[in-house]
Amino acid sequence: MFESLLNALPVALQFGSLISLFVGTLIGILIGALPGLNPVMAIALMLPLTYGFDPIIALGLVAGIYNGSMYGGAIPAILLNIPGTPAAIATTFDGYPMTRKGEGGLALKTACWSSAIGGIVSALALMTLAPMLAKVTLAFGPAEYFWVAVFGLVSIAVLVGKDVSKGMLSALLGVIIGLVGVDAISGEERFTFDSLYLSGGFELLIVLIGLYAVPPVLEMAERRNESYFNSDSFRAKPSGGSLGLLRRHWRTWSRSSLIGVAVGILPGAGGNLAALLSYNEAKRKAPDPETFGSGNPVGVAAAESGNSADNAAAMIPSLTLGIPGNLVAALVLGALMIHGLQPGPQLFTRAPDVVFGFMWQMLLTAMLLLLLGGMVATRLFAQVLRMPSALLVPTTLVLMAVGVYTVNGNVTDLYVMLAFGLTGYLLNRLGFPLAPVVLGVLLGPMAEQNFRLTMLIAQNDWTVLFTRPISLGIVALLAVVLLSQLWKTLRHRRQSQDQAA
Amino acid sequence: MKTTLLLTTATVSALAFTPSMASDYPDRPIELIVPAPAGGGTDNVARMLNQYLEEELGQPVAVLNVAGGGGAVGVNQFSRAKPDGYTLLSTWNSPITTVPHLQRVQYSYETLTPITSTSQSAYTLCVAPDFPADNGEEFLAELQANPGKYTYGNDGVGGTMRLAAERIFEAYDINARPIPFGGAGETLQNFLGGHVDIYGGSITPVLPYVEEDQAKCLLVTSADDNEALPQASGLAALGHPELETVLWRMMLGPEGMEEERAEAVADAVARAVEHPEFQEFLAAQGETLNLVRGEELRERLKQETQAIGETLENLGLKQQ
Amino acid sequence: MTRKGSDKTMNYRDLFSGIAFLIIGVTTVWMGNDFFADAAYVPIGVGTLMGAFSLPLIWRGMKSVLTTRAMTDSTTGHNMTTHPAPALVDHPARFTTTLGCCLVYYTALPIVGFYTTSALFITLLAVLLGERRPAVIAGITVGFITLLYALFAVVLKRPLPVEFFLAS
Secondary structure, three states: OHHHHHHHHHHHHOHHHHHHHHHHHHHHHHHHHOOOOOHHHHHHHHHHHHOOOOHHHHHHHHHHHHHHHHHHOHHHHHHHOOOOOHHHHHHHHHHHHHHHHOOHHHHHHHHHHHHHHHHHHHHHHHHHHHHHHHHHHHHOOHHHHHHHHHHHHHOHHHHOOOOHHHHHHHHHHHHHHHHOEEOOOOOOEEOOOOOHHHHOOOOHHHHHHHHHHHHHHHHHHHOOOOOOOOOOOOOOOOOOHHHHHHHHHHHHHHHHHHHHHHHHOOOOOOHHHHHHHHHHHHHHHOOOHHHOOOOOHHHHHHHHHHHHHHHHHOHHHHHHHOOOOOHHHHHHHHHHHHOOOOOOOOHHHHOHHHHHHHHHHHHHHHHHHHHHHHHHHHHHHHHHHHOOHHHHHHHHHHHHHHHHHHHHOOOHHHHHHHHHHHHHHHHHHOOOOOHHHHHHHHHHHHHHHHHHHHHHHOOOOOOHHHHOHHHHHHHHHHHHHHHHHHHHHHHHHHHHHHHHO | OHHHHHHHHHHHHHHOOOOOOHHHOOOOOEEEEEOOOOOOHHHHHHHHHHHHHHHHHOOOEEEEEOOOHHHHHHHHHHHOOOOOOOEEEEEEOHHHHOHHHHOOOOOOOOOOEEEEEEEEEOEEEEEOOOOOOOOHHHHHHHHHHOOOOOEEEEOOOOOHHHHHHHHHHHHOOOOOEEEEOOOHHHHHHHHHOOOOOEEEEEOHHHHHHHHOOOOEEEEEOOOOOOOOOOOOEOOOOOOOHHHOOOEEEEEEEOOOOOHHHHHHHHHHHHHHOOOHHHHHHHHHOOOEEOOOEHHHHHHHHHHHHHHHHHHHHHHOOOOO | OOHHHHHHHHHHHHHHHHHHHHHHHHHHHHHHOOOOHHHOHHHHHHHHHHHHHHHHHHHHHHHHHHHHHHHHHHOOOOOOOOOOOOOOOOOHHHHHHHHHHHHHHHHHHHHHOHHHHHHHHHHHHHHHOOOOOHHHHHHHHHHHHHHHHHHHHHHHOOOOOOOOOOOO
């Protein structure tokens, strides 16, 4: 296998492949940076143009757009609190507060390095461990997916903030939002109030843009003659340059990259889950968890390396099993089929140059991010904040409108976005945290569907949730996390009592 | 050749911004709604066909994926579009003939303008190599003998795959437990992992595993046998050709679209499918060409809708 | 607004948001009861939990509203230690202007067409929010719209609402 890997390197390094990687990464960053435009759409549009060429050129474009957009999504998340892609939601938690503190440049640079590192680790995992990890993918049935979702939900305990009941209410509200629509298992309409629009459920990106991006724009609009951002936003240089970043974040990066790869090999669990889990772990492990959410660069590093590490790993089930891990992977499979390559276990032996070449390309484009991301993003996009806020408000609103409109081509989505925006604004002002809402929307339905599938398969026998070895492993991990959190809280409380005495 | 094509589309789209008379349809870009996510089977075929369709129509055709609700979300949105021929729908049969029985929708086969059908393929039922059956007959006998024992993965409550299976099971008095997954990929994952006993879904994803002897496909839901799956029996071979339920694809227009324009699109499709690259692609997907247009297409939709309605009623799944 | 006054409003807010969530929770359970078998588990569970977690909020809000009232009645000049709550809306006029413009924008979008409406929207809202330099407004509007056009119409060919003067 390693021989074919080496043989494929020159294929990935030929001129056409390099050009397509370069162009792809640039397009990817741009696409990711514009809310509503996602890599799936861009790849679907670009692929037909490459049908006449060698498959490796088409795949180079895919790899570039895919990795580029994962970083691109962080740009508006950091600068404007708009998650450019759903996976960038956790990046807003600390990225945007950093911008407001005047550390936007540092946040972008951290995001760029973190994306690159996450992407590199993920590509290495794809290159070396793909067949082995594919076995893990198959071992995960509905019961295991259920526990993964519960694991994510439990991390609400970390995100919940000081006021437990308010945090829980936020999370529950999120679950209810996620439940709206036709139920996939029974076909029954839930909470649709006889509305055809609601029967389709809420689009994740629209909910996220509404909840997160509208409130700061409204706040910006309310201020007159006051600068919303700290003026010298981009003067701040990270101390010690890139090496300093490396020294500061290598622990976070390695932890988050592992989480990203683990989530990536599970089809259906996306980059947003990887980013949220990484963010939680970073916060839990940090000596200063209370600074998270108010502009801690570690939060940005965790979120961005987590979601980028999901990327190449999500290709593992697609390339080895022919089961697409996400929509981009599905497009890659489609592209391979058009070139006459049948995805599945035989792909590695029948077209090693293409498969291993694509893996090299995933690695190369992650490295290219460092070059292009730093150059393009920080210089170009940062100019946005120089606009007078009276113009920044309407242009941001137009950007969100076009982004949301292009998702489905439906004007109703715009009103829905605004409604979620007002909800987010209100929750903010009433002291309810928004992060648990996102977790609820994302993981509530995942937990529910998989729980019910498990029960259907096992004919309502509850014990299967605990008797399968992997399930048991996740439950044990869950218990460890919960107990350690409890222990920490108790010790903290005792210490403060001692001090008081 | 590709570059010239690109250049032509670019110039044409630039010219399209000068208003002109309605008779030279199409004179500006067309929007094609696909009610399924990007990268799925329906989307792949639609996009592949689209390449050649653009050439034939002389206008860019932009694909817009509106997924959700078993296709209902996209078709609902489409049915509200202006019937000027600049918004078209490329769909498979389930959202038109099945979903309206199960959900409230704003359209039916009666309102949408039929343009042309394009291609079709069968579904298949596959089991693990150690399953105690080696052909369609034994397979059905094993299921019959063990009511409620086996689980089969399918593509959801309103999905055509489940109906195709249930129609057969009903005729054979079989009780197998349906497990609804999000699509063929998810079903395959759970089948290979041993979480469900039977794979139910389209043929393409499971083909490599048949070659590797990790799966054996014993039944296809078309009347004819399938060349790609020699071990599987077609329904005619089992003596029940009337139980055929297949997956087929078509292009439709909104209610009230001019016949002239529908004809123009149907002609363009008929020319586009002649491209050898497209036919090769279809063959690799296990699909066959099938062009039925205009009122004949409406008749086909009508018959299928009624047949599925009956099946659903017998299953107790139909919405009142 | 005085410190004490704003503190009181926060308590009222807790009380009212608690009641709002209680209503949502109860409604969810009530609607969930009609769902078929296993489709009902989670809605009922989530609704119940929501009701349960809204109670402490209501209780807390009520208690402090009562104590604040008692204190204002008896004495003056008590120092409150909690933080003052932020006003619900800082600047109602600008807030509603922005919202109003958005609604008009969304309504006009499918009728007038994307590029025209967006250009008008940016200009109008910028003026209403206090930008008074015509050159800056015109420059940024034209630049931004050109950028969007180049990206969506030329490169990506994404369909956006058609301009009224082009529709047939």
